Amino acid sequence: MTTARRTRMSPQARRDQLIEHGLRMLSDRALDQVSVEEVAEAAGVSRALLFHYFESKQDFLVALTTAQSQRMLECTEPELSLGDPLAIARASLAAFIDYVSANRSAYLAILQGVGASDPAMRKVADDTRAVMAERVLNLADLLHLQRTPLLELAVHGWVTFSEQVTVRWLRDENGVTREALIELITQSLPLLATTASGLSTSDA
Template sequence: MSPEARRDQLLTLGMEMIAQRPLEQVSIEAIAEAAGVSRALLFHYFESKQHFHIAIAQKQADDMLVCTAPDESLQDPLEILRSSLANFVDYISENSVAYQVFVRGAASADPAMREIFDRTRQVMASRVLDHGPAFGITVTPIVEVAVHGWMSFVEEVAIGWLTDPVMSRDELLGMITAALPAIIAASGAPVTT
């Protein structure tokens, strides 16, 4: 197996394990055993358990960004938003434990984990802000704050839905999609229609 393929295999195994348990419970020993390699080989690819966990978090962030990329073939900006959010809801449904670890890891004292979360969130915010003109919205610092606030809302509602689904997937999508234009409108953002 090439070094890149082996590294990917180890990360994939890590992702599979965090689908069932918190990241801090994913041990080097368990990964090495599942991969059929020694602990020493795993440390050849990752300096420490912390570096391995950071690599798993980065892989999860990358996967989520790929999955939620806006579908530019759609014409209506609300459909683009709804499509990205539908992909997001499907992703977190399939990766519930891992997503909750990722979001809750943002509050971690580990600056590297926080940086991954912040960078991922910034990419997602930029995607929304890049579509501001299609919504007829002039992007201002106030709109940027509103978008970041909406993202926090989406994260908390999504985690609540994962742990206690009191509404259907479609109801969740309807709420989080409709919340963005409402929050931007409440911000007093200038509309350029």
């Protein structure tokens, strides 16, 4: 591979460039297979310069995970203009499944591979789940549901359920279509939410 000609960039622009090259590599390989040497070469910089922006390879991988999670959150932003909360949830879920399907190697590595055992990686994953759960909880008013600790617990559980069912589907679709997967996860939300809202915290 021919090293690209180095150009002068601001520190933030250079950091963003290195992350972008890393994200491209994640399209066809697992997270732990990303090579900082290849990233540096593609960006036209030395390996030493890459480590000027990132303390270690692990720090670089965490930055990649954070960037990818942010992109996923951006593409799954709820379309509130749809009006119906179930339609909003379905559209976001469809975007989520499409995103992780297109980035399955990196996604599976983050949740069940090298990322699952690293505290910094887990924090990125937990923070991402928290944003997703908050988005669903913000639909509570449209569903005429009161936000309670039990409802919050149920929604956080639904986010994890959605994630794990999608992971299982990515590993072995087993004849289940994308549309059936979307409906399974979407339809489970109102059932869980209404059950949680019908119980008091003391009942639980």
